[in-house]
Each structure stands twice: as structure tokens, then as C-alpha cells.
Amino acid sequence: MMRMPAFVTSALGAAMMMATPALALDVTLGGRMEQAGLVTGTAPPGSKIAFAGHAVPVTVDGKFLLGIDRDAPAKVDLVITGPDGTRDVRHLTVAKRDWKIDRVDGVPQQLVTPDPELAAKIALENGYWAVARKKLELTPFFETGFIRPAEGRISGVFGGQRILNGSPRAPHTGLDIAAPTGTPVHAAADGVVSMEKEMLIMTGDTVMLNHGYGLQTFYIHMSKLYVTEGQKVKQGDIIGEIGMTGRATGPHLHFGATWFDQRLDPETVLAVLPVAQTNAEIPIQLFANGTVSIGGKTVANAMVAAELQRLASRTPKPALTIAGVEAGTNVAATAGIITEAKKLGLAIDTGPDPEAH
Numbered sequence: 001m002m003r004m005p006a007f008v009t010s011a012l013g014a015a016m017m018m019a020t021p022a023l024a025l026d027v028t029l030g031g032r033m034e035q036a037g038l039v040t041g042t043a044p045p046g047s048k049i050a051f052a053g054h055a056v057p058v059t060v061d062g063k064f065l066l067g068i069d070r071d072a073p074a075k076v077d078l079v080i081t082g083p084d085g086t087r088d089v090r091h092l093t094v095a096k097r098d099w100k101i102d103r104v105d106g107v108p109q110q111l112v113t114p115d116p117e118l119a120a121k122i123a124l125e126n127g128y129w130a131v132a133r134k135k136l137e138l139t140p141f142f143e144t145g146f147i148r149p150a151e152g153r154i155s156g157v158f159g160g161q162r163i164l165n166g167s168p169r170a171p172h173t174g175l176d177i178a179a180p181t182g183t184p185v186h187a188a189a190d191g192v193v194s195m196e197k198e199m200l201i202m203t204g205d206t207v208m209l210n211h212g213y214g215l216q217t218f219y220i221h222m223s224k225l226y227v228t229e230g231q232k233v234k235q236g237d238i239i240g241e242i243g244m245t246g247r248a249t250g251p252h253l254h255f256g257a258t259w260f261d262q263r264l265d266p267e268t269v270l271a272v273l274p275v276a277q278t279n280a281e282i283p284i285q286l287f288a289n290g291t292v293s294i295g296g297k298t299v300a301n302a303m304v305a306a307e308l309q310r311l312a313s314r315t316p317k318p319a320l321t322i323a324g325v326e327a328g329t330n331v332a333a334t335a336g337i338i339t340e341a342k343k344l345g346l347a348i349d350t351g352p353d354p355e356a357h
Contacts, residue, residue, distance in 0.1 A: 025080055025088040031272040032068075034095035036159060036265040038215070038257075038272045039066040046083035052076065054260050057213045059140055065213050067259020068094055070159060070171060099171065100160040118201070125200050132195035132208050133216065133261055141190040142211040144235045145275035147314055149188045149219060150242060150253045152179030158256075158265040174218070174256030175266045181223050181251040183242040186313045187233040188217050188255070189273075196229045203254070204245025209233065214259045217266065221248040235275075236310030275314055281349065282311065283323035286334055294320075301333065305340055312344035321349040 025047070031039040042062045043049060049056035051066050058064045066078070078090040114122065156176030162169045191209035194216060198205050203220035207227060210216050223243025227233060244251045257264040285293040290301040299307045311318055320341055325334055341348040 025082045025086055027080055027088065027090070029066075029090075029092075031066075032095075032268045033092060034268075035068060035072050035097045036070045036263065037068045037095075037268045038259065038264055039068065040064075040272060041066060043080055044082050048081045050079040052260075052262060054214070057136065057138060059213070063140065063213075065142065065215050065259060067214065067262035067264050069262045070099070070265075097159065101163065102160070103163045121201055125197075125202065128195060128197060128200075129208075130261075132210075133258055135194045135210055136214075137192060137194075137210040137212045139192075140212045141192070142213065142215050142273060144190040146188045146217075146270050146273050147186065147235060147275055148177070148270060149186045149217075149255055149313075150177045150179060150183055151313075152177040152183060152242070152253070154178075155250075155252055156254075158267065171263075173263050174220075174254045176252050176254055177242075178250065178252040179242050181241070181243050183251075183253075184238045184309060184313075185219055185222060185240045185242060185253055186310065187235055187237045187239050188270075189235050191217075191233055193227045193229050193231045193233065193239075196225060196227060198225065200246055202247050204248065205240065205243065206246075207239055209239075215269070216258050217269070218256045218258070220254045220256070221246050221252060223251075234310070236313045238306060238309065275316075281319045281321040283321055284337065284348075285324040285326075286322075286329045286337070287326045288328035290330075290333070292333075292337070304337060308337070308340050308344055308346065312346055317346055319347040319349070 025044060028042045029039055030041070031037060033039055041064045043058060043064065045060060045062040047058055047062065049058060049064055052069065056064050056066065072094045074094055074096065076092050076094055078092055080088045082088065154175065155178040156172060158174060159171055161171040187209055189211050191211040193207060194210040195206065195208035200206055205222040205225050206218065206220045207222070207225060208216055208218040219240060221244055222240040223245060224241040225239070227239045233239060242251055242253050255266050257266040257269045282295040292299050292301060292304050294307050322334065338348055338350050
């Protein structure tokens with residue numbers, strides 16, 4: 001049998017290796033691959049990802065988020081470079097959504113186009129939003145999941161647009177929740193306050209929360225604000241009250257979401273990142289000095305009602321249990337917690353009769 005020279009076999013082997021396509025990286029995608037949708041993903045830890053003009057931050061265990069713009073095209077590219085330098089390009093198909101478009105002609109032009117002074121003020125305020133959206137937070141607060149931030153009637157949904165006198169207006173960027181002025185507004189998830197502004201021309205009293213890895217939520221038209229920029233919040237914390245500040249025709253909360261500069265439908269965020277289901281009861285302990293421990297968190301007696309409200313805003317609502325009452329604790333305090341919890345629709349195991357303590 002004729003033997004092939006060593007350099008020939010080496011060359012053939014090299015050619016075969018070069019002809020073998022690189023294996024795709026182990027990447028998973030979930031969520032909603034649609035216009036204004038939120039996508040979740042995993043990649044090998046240490047990967048670098050590019051999408052929609054952004055360097056996508058990746059958690060230490062390989063998790064990442066992607067936001068699909070309202071007007072995204074049918075095909076978008078996701079580029080992943082693995083820790084070993086392997087490059088993987090995914091051509092993603094984006095589902096188109098039908099947005100409600102209203103065309104209105106004959107509107108007085110001064111109501112369509114703001115005067116130069118007002119336009120300059122609006123442009124300045126738009127700058128506040130742009131700065132806040134660029135803030136990169138590398139704590140994965142989003143992992144708490146998201147809750148609807150207020151109780152009320154849904155009076156407007158994401159994506160609709162008006163065309164006035166042939167001039168397209170900005171699309172509606174959030175979910176409108178109508179409720180009386182003063183209704184509590186809760187943080188939809190853990191996060192840090194990236195913007196807090198009062199009396200902006202368009203949005204009135206405004207808060208933006210950064211949930212990490214590009215994902216932020218915003219809350220506008222409020223009547224009162226209870227947080228400041230840079231403050232960390234927990235899911236369900238009361239951050240303000242519903243109002244009708246800015247350009248609003250009635251009291252409501254406009255609840256919105258963004259991934260960097262991509263406007264997202266907040267209802268998809270609620271659906272893609274729900275609060276984890278749990279059947280565990282949250283223990284409550286009462287102490288003689290007037291403090292209360294709720295789920296291991298020490299709460300002053302005066303703040304118990306607010307903490308119970310925060311828990312009641314979760315979906316599903318958690319169950320509570322009176323796990324301990326220190327000797328000398330005011331009986332009325334225990335009974336008051338039980339009454340307040342039941343009033344908020346929280347199931348509570350009262351343990352022994354509070355009159356016995």
C-alpha cells in the first residue's frame with residue numbers, strides 16, 4: 001500500500017479542520033421576541049454580546065436581557081463572542097404587532113406644535129431622560145420579578161399613536177392605570193432610583209427605577225414623590241401617589257419600561273419576569289419595645305401598615321403567620337396587625353389568641 005508523505009497528510013488534516021464550521025455557542029433565549037418585547041437569555045459566562053447598537057451587560061452566571069424596539073424590523077442580529085473568542089451571530093425574527101393609529105385633522109396648529117420657548121423646555125427635560133437611560137447598573141435587581149405598581153382601571157395601553165394634521169405624535173409609551181389621586185404607587189421590582197423630578201412639563205412628578213442590565217421602569221403624573229435619586233428600593237415600596245401632574249386629563253399612573261433607549265411594553269415585562277410563586281408563609285414577630293419583624297425585616301410600629309401594603313401589592317399575595325409575641329407586647333398592636341392584614345386581603349395565621357399574650 002502506498003503511503004502518503006507526512007506533509008501531505010498534515011496538509012489534508014489542516015484543511016479538514018479549517019473546513020469544519022465552528023460550533024455554535026450554548027445560548028438560550030426566552031421571553032417575547034416581538035416588537036416592544038423583552039427577551040431573556042443565557043450565554044457562557046464571560047461572553048461579550050452586541051445587540052441594537054449596545055454592548056449587552058452579562059451577569060457573572062451568563063444571564064442577559066434584550067429589549068426589542070416598538071418599531072423594530074422583522075430581522076435583527078444578535079452577536080455573541082464566547083470567552084474563547086468563538087463568534088456566533090444569531091439572525092432573530094421579530095414578530096410584528098399592530099398598533100392603534102388615530103388620524104385627526106383640523107386641530108388648531110398651536111395645539112400640535114409647541115411655541116419655541118416651550119419646545120426648548122421640553123428638549124431640556126428630554127435630556128434628563130436620556131441621561132437616566134444611559135446609567136448602567138450591574139446589580140441584577142430584575143431577578144425579583146415584577147408586579148403591577150398600582151391598583152386601578154387600565155385606561156390606556158402601550159403603542160398607540162395619533163397623527164395630528166398629518167404630523168405623527170410620539171407613540172404612547174406605557175400602561176395607564178386610572179385611580180383616585182393619592183392612591184399608592186409601588187416599586188414594580190427591586191432597584192435604585194435613577195431619576196426623580198418634580199413638575200416636568202409633559203410628565204409632571206416623575207420617577208425612574210433602574211433594575212439592572214439595561215432594564216428600567218418609570219412612573220409619571222404622580223401627585224407626591226417619596227424617593228430621591230440614588231435611593232435603593234424594594235419591590236412594593238411606596239414611591240409616590242397617583243395624580244395628574246404634567247399633561248394629564250385625569251388622575252392616573254403612566255407606567256412604562258425601557259431597555260436602554262428601547263421603549264418596551266410594560267405588560268410584556270410583567271409577563272416575562274413575573275414574581276416567583278411561593279407558598280412559604282412570611283413570619284411576623286412582635287416585641288415589647290414596639291418594633292415588629294416582618295419576614296426578618298425590622299419595622300418600626302408606625303411603618304407596619306406601609307410594609308403590609310407593600311406585601312399586599314405582590315402577585316400572588318403572600319400568606320403571613322404570627323410566629324412570636326414577646327412578653328409585655330401591647331395586645332392592641334397584635335390585634336391591629338391582624339386586622340390590617342385581613343383588610344388588605346392578606347391571609348394570616350394568627351397563632352394563639354392575641355388576647356392571651
